[in-house]
Structures are given as structure tokens and as C-alpha cells.
Amino acid sequence: MSNVLDVTGLTVRLPGSSDRKNAVENITFSVGAGELVCVVGESGSGKSVTAQAVMGLLPKELKPSEGETKLLGEDTLAATPNRLRDLRGTKMAMIFQEPMTALNPVARVGEQIEEVLEIHTDLSKSQRRARAIEIMDHVHLPDPERMVDSFPHQLSGGQRQRIMIAMALVLDPALLIADEPTTALDVTTQAQILKLVKEMQERRGTGVLFITHDFGVVAEIADRIVVMQHGSIVEQGPRDQILQNPTQPYTQMLMASVPSMKPPQRTPVDGDPAITVRGLNKVYGRTGLLSRDRIVHAAKDIDLDVARGETLGIVGESGSGKSTVARCIARLIDPTSGTINLQGTEIATMRESRLRAIRSRVQIVFQDPYRSLNPRRTIGLSLIEAPMNFGVSREDALREARDLMALVGLQSDALERYPHQFSGGQRQRICIARALAVKPDILIADEAVSALDVSVQAQVLELLDDIRDKYRLAMLFITHDLRVAAQICDRLIVMQNGIVVEQGPTSDVFANPTQEYTQLLLSAAPGTDVEFGSGKAV
Amino acid sequence: MLSYLIKRILATIPVMLFVAVFIFLLLRLTPGDPAAMLAGDFANDAQIAEIRAKLGLDEPLWKQFGLWISDMLRFELGESFYYKKEVSELILSRIEPTLSLSLLTIIFTVLIAVPLGTIAAYKQGSWMDRGIMGFSVLGFSLPVFVIGYGLIYVFSVQLGWLPVQGYARIADGVGEWLYRLILPAIALSVIFVAFIARMTRTSVLEVLGEDYIRTARAKGQTESRVLMRHALRNAAVPIVTVIGLAIAILIGGVVVTESVFTIPGLGLLTVEAVLNRDFPTIQAVILFFSVVYVLINLAVDVSYTLLDPRIRY
């Protein structure tokens, strides 16, 4: 009995009205002691449902119908609610995706760790506190004696995730389930948390079931890999076997879709800059009578140029100011100072009434495909709105819209339909078509592929690259994802805390980063030792 | 924390100022002579002239407001021409019954509504939830005087258990005081319970969907403790907020309830004042109630600092 977890033939039924019968269907895998098993798959693959089924935390409308999930030989699906409660925290524990919301905001973090001990042990109050401080020390939280009395909002995202891990591991469970624990974190924080999970697994001999969508993470930490699609297991095996010789087409496709960290050779784009930005500043908050606090310099002295036919990437972590720059250029927010010059037209300080006439020249594609289209209006109406604002007749705009649908790979009958009838990737294509409808000079993609599954992401990236060439667009590509940036950008700007720390041709930045922060970012990217993007691992 | 308190107190100043201006203007901007309205229907010309001089009606509007507000701030609320008494005295003598009725109602309400709302949220969709919510809609739909008379009809007229109307001062014995107050307090509680139970349910439901509830369950915490330690503790802020806001409903209800049960409190005073077009009293009572309402909500906001550690800047 060496396995911590044996899942055999697990099937979880979906409610009647769903588009498929089962959330997961007849899946079998196991997690050994001290082993880290990654379950990887795109959205809707059933990977999170699997984790919840083991913990007995499935939403009410989902019911396991067949199979068993044996934790140290005991089937958790068959356990009574009381027994399940005994097992949680002692034999199995779980950490979640959103460290910002997973902790109770009105309770001190120490109290929340101690709660586990209070439920499952007879330790006294002072002993519980000592144990909490001890485990906080183990997960490398600074100054645990002081932090134990902190509230969650006083901690950073990475620290909160460490608290979650401390809470999960305080009673040394045999199994730790981690459901996308680093997805909401910045890449540098992610690297630290991954390292911590690995360390805990090795030092404590914990079996880890690690759910993720990110092949980079998989390559970084997995001992064994389980690939899921549409609720079924496609393929499973040891890390190297899967990464080097994936046998199934789906696995091969997934791995080929992950953008490589090696930028392709690109010929530098010459030509007149379509947009020139000098000394751009955006300051939030101001000194008032009562509030001397809280001035945020979201962007500081930004200079940039983008030539026609060129893609300039702005990369950085959250709070770096990369989106602020994009939104200033699109004039969705007003810059505090600086100039934004569109081939001779200065727009940084232009009044909205005059600006409106030239808004067509800068278009933007947003991150969230589900909120980027007005749900009440047909795709056709959304697509002709901008051209008609600029004097195009309805018929011409509609004809143009049909051509654009073809360009982005959709049927022209899509124009009569509503946004909710399309998938995320399709909606993002529609948004790109909408941006192109007014023939802009500059296209801003603000994390435009970040919300998409990796296979869809690859297609949309290709589309963006194609239209950039076809229309000789100047493209400003905002992303937190270095892999994506490597593949699509000609030049890069690296931002941190509102300032530009480094810039240069993409291949130079990746090969020879000169600044410490850039080096840190690059080394933090998970799975760099595996070559993705070609379908073959090195 | 201190700066939060100061900010919050400063923020009530414009609100109070608006209320004062509104009540002040009500009388000045309506057609007719404010002095004549204030003097009442049976005043002679000399009396009207005296009031006119006192209000400074020949001065510009802002000066009149200055005069008026400084009087109000010194609790010099003028003289009621109906009762022939200082309005300030009148208000002080009427506070006890209103305060008694309100406090008793709030106690009933909190003891009943918060548990009901929590149960309904926890058992969402069950027959219990439906029952509680059904009661809530019903309670919300029946005007307080209909409930009042319904209760009087059953418990006083038919059964003869409780008095039909009237009030006994608490100084004359707690037993008698409670005996006369219990029916009005129940009548007034119904709408209040309905409202707060519903809002409690909403708040608790929202909290139950939060990630940290899932975390607590993943720790192996029992359901009752998940509810008490995590859900209710987080729902406390919205619930207290709603109770503060519902004081407005309570004040409206007090006016009606005191009329139905002939309780000589501020509510009855308001109605009598309106019926007799006793404007000094109307102005003063409305101002008084509004100040109380604003102060209660200020206290509610201040209580957040105790309930939620995030509000400490």
C-alpha cells in the first residue's frame, strides 16, 4: 500500500441541462507517497472537479456516480460527512487558486492556522499558537511571531498563499491537493511558491496532486503527469516520458501550442514611427486637505516608438504600469503629462470632442472576451458601430463586416448572432475584427490572449501576427506572459513599478538581459529547460 | 483609525446641513407668508408681526437661515402655538414613550430576524427558507396600522388579554409598562423583522459563496462553526448597516404605531402637529428625527472599525 491516493473509475455526473453527461468520466490514476502528480488540461477538462471529488467538496449539483477515490485505502466518496471532516486537514488538505479570497478577511492568520489544530487536536491554546508560528517559519514567512497576529489584508498575495500552505500542512497530511495555486500570482511569486511546494513535498514526504493549466509549471515541478480533456484522461506517465514522447495527438497539440521561450529570429522593422510617446506620466491621487497619502505614480517618464508593421511588447508584472500606458495611448484615461504623437497629430492633451474624429486611428483589444462585447447587441451591430460613427454607410459597413468575419476565420452568419453564442476564442476574434473595421494605424492588444486556453491562444496569436503584416499595423502588445511576448514581439519594453527598466529587440532581451529585474523575470518563468512550441521536448 | 473617525464625522456635516436647509426652505419657499403659517390660524396681526421680526423675514434668505440654524443649534426650537409651550420642552416630554417603543422593537427584531435570515440562507431553497421568505414578503406588505388593528382585534377585543391602547411610564412599574407596550412593539416589529431577515439572508448567502468558506470546510470544520465563525462574522457588517438604514422604516412606523395605540410619543406629536398645522413643532420634530437617524448611522459606521479589521486607516 504505497499509494496515498488511488482514484479508480471515477465518474461525476453533470446536471441534466449541461452540454455533456459527465464532468469527469471513468478516470483512474494514483498519487504515491512523496510524489507530485500534475493534472494538466484546458478549461472544462474536469481537472478541478476531480480534486473536489476527492476532498468531498463538490458543488451540490455535481454527484459522483461511479468509482472510488481511496485515500490511504479509505474511499472518501463513501465516507460519512463526519468521517470526511475528520480526514480533511489531517490526512488530506487543499490549497486554492485565489489566495486573496481564500482566507477569512476578519480573522487573524494565526487564528486561521490554529483553527485546524483546534478542530483536530487536543492542544492547548498556547501550544496551538506555538505550532502555528513553527509552521509559518517552515514555509519561510518572515518574522512569524509578529505575522501570526496579522490580518490577511496586511499580507501580499505570495505571503497569503504561504499561509494557506502552512494551514494545509500543519498536521502533516498524506495528501496535498493544490488547485491552480499559482495562477493568480505574478511570475516571480509563482516561482517561489512552486519551490516551496516542491520543498514541502520532499521534506515531509507529502503526496501532491497539483492541478494546473500551465505546461511550464508542469515541466517545472511534476514527477508524473496526467493529461485531461473533456472529462477524460488522455494520457498519463512519468514527467520525462510525457514531455519527451507524448503519444497522443491532443498532448502533442497542447505542447506545440505552448509558446517557446526562444524568440524566433526577426528582421528589424524600419520605417517611420506610427506613434511616438515622450515623457508620458500618469499619477493617481492628489494631495488634498485631509489625504496627504496615496499618490501612485502608475507610469513615469515613458518614451516609446512603434513603427508601422512592428510589434512592440510591454511586459511586466501586475502593478508595473503596462496597462496604464496602453490606456493612456488609447486615451481611455487622460495622461498627467507627456506627449503622444500620431504621425504629427498630438493627442495627449486633445479635448474629447476633437479627439473623437481621430479615434479610429488607435484601436484596442481587451483581455476579457466575455465582457468586451455588448451582450444585448448582435455581432453585426457591434462591428458596424465604429465605421458608422466615421461616416460609412450601413450597407458598406455590413459588407466590410462580412469580409472581416472571413478574415478572422468566422462564418458571415455570425453577424446575426449574439455574443453568448460564441466561445471565448471566437469572441476575441470578433473583437479583433471590430478593431480592424475602422482601419486603424495602431492596434493595442491589452493582455488580449491571457484569458484564453493555450490551444486557442496559439491561434489568436497567429491571427494577430497575420493582420499586423497584412495591414502594416503598428501593434502595441501588453502582456505578463514572457512566452507569448517572445513569440510575437519585435521589440520589448520591460516595466516595473511604473518605470521602464529595460528595452531592446526581443531576442536581445531574452538572450542577454542587462538589468537584474529582467534576469529575475526570465529565470522565474517556469519550465524553461523544456522546449515547447515545436511539439518536441529537448 | 482616528483619521477614519474624523473623516466619517466630517462627512455627516454636509448631510446635516442639507437636511437643515431643506427643512428651512420648506417653509420659506411655499406660497404664503411663513410668519402667518408659523403663527397659526388664530393669530392676530400683532403676533404675526412679532414672529416676522423674530425670524428676520425682511432680511436676505441666508441671514434668515443663519438666525434659524443658530436657534436650532441652541435647542431653541420656538413656541408651539397649538400647545402654547416651548417645542423643546414638548419634545423632551415625549421622548420616553418613543424611545421605549423603538428599543423594544429593535430588541425583538434582532433576536428574531437575524437567526431567521441565517437559517433561511443556510437552508437555501428548502421549505424552511421558503416559509421564512414567504413570511417576509407578507410582513413587508401589510402596513403597520393594518397589523396593529388586526392584533388589537384578536388580542384585545376578542381575547381581552391586552389593553387596546395607551401607555404607562416606566417609572410607574416595568410590568405595566411592558403590558401596554407589548402589542405595539410586536406590530411595529413585523415589518422590521421582515426586512432584516431578508437582508440577513442575502448577506449570509453572499458570504457562504466566498472562497474562505470553502477553505474552512477543507480544514474539516463543522458546518455550525463554519456558519458562526466564518459566515456570520463576515456578514456582520452588511447586517449592521441594514439595521442602521432600517431605522428610517422604524421612525416611519413609530409615527403610525403611536397613532394606532394612542401612545403619547414623538410620533403622535408629529401627527397632531400636522393636523393642527403647528409648523414650529413640525419643523422641530422632523429635524430631530433626522438628526437621530444620521447619528445612529454614524454610530453604525464607527462600529465597522470593530467588526472589520480592514477598515483601520
Add this chain to the structure above:
Amino acid sequence: MAAVDQSPFRQTLGRVFSNTSVLIGGGLALVIVLIGLLAPYLDTRDPAGISPANRNKPPGFETTVRDYDTGQKIPVTYRMGSDTLGRDIYSRVVYGARTSLIVGVSVAAIAIFLGTLIGLLAGYFRWADGIIMRIMDGMMAIPAILLAIAVVSLFSAGLLSVIIAIVVSEIPRVVRLVRSVVLSIREEPYVEAAITAGTPTPTLLMRHVLPNTLAPLIVQGTFIVASAIIVEAILSFLGIGIPPDIPTWGNIMAEGRQVFQLHPHNILYPGAILGLTVLAVNILGDGLRDTMDPRFSKRV
């Protein structure tokens, strides 16, 4: 899968009309509306007609009266009894439905129209927001019924002054609702996309922002109808609302107060109808909220 192909509007409509609360509440409310509209045809008599001989009669009392025109004696039944002036409570209650409905519907319509206008202003134009919201905070600081009492006390009693008084006290809530919808919608990427598409602000508001306020406003409007009916009844009951010669449920009860212990039917019948009406409207509102507006409903 047919439903998926429908527009969001049709999908909502389908949900609304298959909801039990909407059907029950709406059906009941419709009955009350019909009673109000068809009052003269529901075997009613002149609701103001007094009859000194038939004062304070119990429900179901039968007698005969002389018809003024023909001089013939005709049998009449006091279904809900008579009041202290011998007026037929049943007829007064039936006609009273008209007043309640007129007040409820017109208050809701006016409050929503004005509140939406002000709320759009506050939500979209930052310079207007501070001032408007301070004023609304001030208005909300005066408890609604007191505010209404203050306003009616200044005008001569009548339908119009009652409507104005209740509208004034309802407007701040509508303003807050509309403003909160506008504030959250203007952050939506599709609104930002429309800004970069060069759509002028008035069109932007009409096309992308205003439609989002429709569902919460319909829901809120229903609740305003309910609360306006109650406040009107309260004002009339206290004797400071609609003058006693117009039959309203509040007036009937106000007049029955003195003799309540002996003749409770004066208050119990109109009270029950009043409660039933408000209940119907509230149930309808609950159903509409659940089906049309699950997102914004809990904020108000």
C-alpha cells in the same frame, strides 16, 4: 438548444413569464387593476352616498332604499357593512382601488423618470456626482414617511400633493440604483470599446448604458408601486393625505377608527384588500427580480 439562439432579451422574457411568483403576483395585481377599472360595473353604488338610516351596519346587512329618480324601493346588500355615515364599505373599497393604483403607478413612473435622469448625470459626469449624491444623502437622511408628511403639510391636501410628497421621498433610491449601474457598466470593456470607436457620449449612454438600467428599474419600479400604495394609505389614515370625500383605503380606515371596537369591519376589510394588493405587487417584484436582474437586485 433552441433557447441559446434567442436574443438575451427574448431569453429574459421567457424566464420572466415562466416564473411562478411573476404569474401569481402579476395575476393578482391584474385582478386588482381590473377591479379598479371596472368599479362602476361591479354592483357598486355611489361610494359617497350617505344613508343616515343604515349607519354602522354589519357585513351582509340587507335592506331596501328608495331610488331618487323612480321613487321605487330597491333591495340593497351591504356586503362589507356600512360606516358611521351609512356609506357602503364595499363600494368604497372597490372605488378605493382606483386611488391606490393611480398613486402607486404615477409615483413609480415619475420617480423613475426623474431618478434615471439624475442618476445618469451623477453616474457619467464626475463633476455632477459629488453635488448630486450629497443632496441625495441629505434627502435619505429624512425618513421617507416624515419627508412625505413634511411635504403634504405645506400644500393643501389632495391627490397631487400626496403624489409629489411620495415621489420626493422615492427619488434618492432610484438615483442611487441608476448611478450604481452606470458606474459599474462604464468600466465594462465593451463601453470602452465604444469610446475608442468614437461613439458620442449621448449615443453611448442610450445604446450601451441605459439598456442595462432597464431590468433593475422595472424591478425597483414594482417595489415603488408597493411602497407608494402603503405610504398613501398611511398618510390618508393619519388624516393628512387625500381628503375624506375621495374614497381611499386609508380614508375608510381612518373613518372607522373611532368605532373600531364595536364595528371592526370598517378597518378589517379595507386593510385586508390593501395588504393583498401590496402583497401581490411585492410577489410580482420578487419574481421579476429573480428572473430579470439577479446581478443588481441585491444591492438595493
